[in-house]
Amino acid sequence: MKQLIAICCFLVVLFSCQNKVEEPVEPTEEKEAFVYDMYEPSEMANLMNQMYADNLKIKQDILAGKTPTEFPMDFMKIHTAEMTDLKGRNEVFESFSNVxxxxxxxxxxxxxxxxxxxxxxxxxxxxxxxxxxxxxxxIPRIKKLLIK
Ligand code: HEC
Structure with a gap:
């Protein structure tokens, strides 16, 4: 059983590392075309910016002693919004979305x-x-949301 868990962990690490190592060696031409496309923010990027703004507002309310009352239902779109990186929506992403x-x-x-x-x-x-x-x-921007 322990071995099985170890193998699983190894696979997860292998997978995530592979993704990262691959990036810099992508042919530059394709990469450029891709970056060009990104000038139009994806649905997910727009949602993320909205989540940032909403949470900033929630933080200000909390600091002002107000109790936040309404969960922004738009956040549920995290399950469906289209992403820049099509590989992005995997099991890890889904479980993080739920958490x-x-x-x-x-x-x-x-x-x-x-x-x-x-x-x-x-x-x-x-x-x-x-x-x-x-x-x-x-991440550095998101960290600024934390209440100290
Ligand atoms: C389930 C994973 C996940 C969670 C949870 C998550 N993000 Fe993101 N975030 C992403 C991904 C993936 C992208 C890239 C989206 C794209 O470009 O399509 C992103 C992009 C962003 C961006 C950049 C958007 C842009 O203009 O390119 C900001 C800002 C951001 N997230 C803030 C937040 C904040 C604030 C929260 C919490 C309230 C949050 N994110 C929660 C995965 C997540």
Whole structure:
């Protein structure tokens, strides 16, 4: 059993590393065409920017002592929004999406005994965790959302 788990871990590492190692050696021509396309932000990129703005607003409300009351239903689009990188929507992405939506929903759970600042930071930390797996660029920006 232990061996099986070890093999699985190895495969996961192998897979994620392969993706990363491959990137720089892609033929430049194709890469350029791809970058050109990205001037039009994907549906997912737009959703992400909206999630950023919404969470900034939630943070400001919390700091002002207001209780956030309405879970932004648009966040559910994370399951369907079209992405720049078509390989992106895999099992890891789906499970991070679910963990994220649950954490974000917790912010609006009025019965929770956990302080709202902590619930908010939990959700932001899931943003960061998912980004660590595939899209590290926006992480410094996302970290600014955390309530200190
Ligand atoms: C399930 C994984 C996942 C979660 C959770 C997640 N992101 Fe993202 N994020 C991505 C991916 C993948 C992209 C690239 C999207 C694309 O280019 O199509 C992205 C892109 C972004 C971008 C850049 C958008 C642009 O203009 O290119 C920002 C900003 C961002 N995310 C912020 C956030 C914030 C804030 C949260 C939490 C509220 C969050 N993300 C949660 C995966 C995730």
């Amino acid at each position: 994220f939506l649950n954490a974000e929903r917790e912010i609006f759970n009025e019965d929770s005994e956990v302080p709202v600042e902590e619930r908010f930071n939990n959700a932001v930390n899931v943003c960061i965790s998912c980004h660590q797996t595939e899209c590290t660029g926006p």
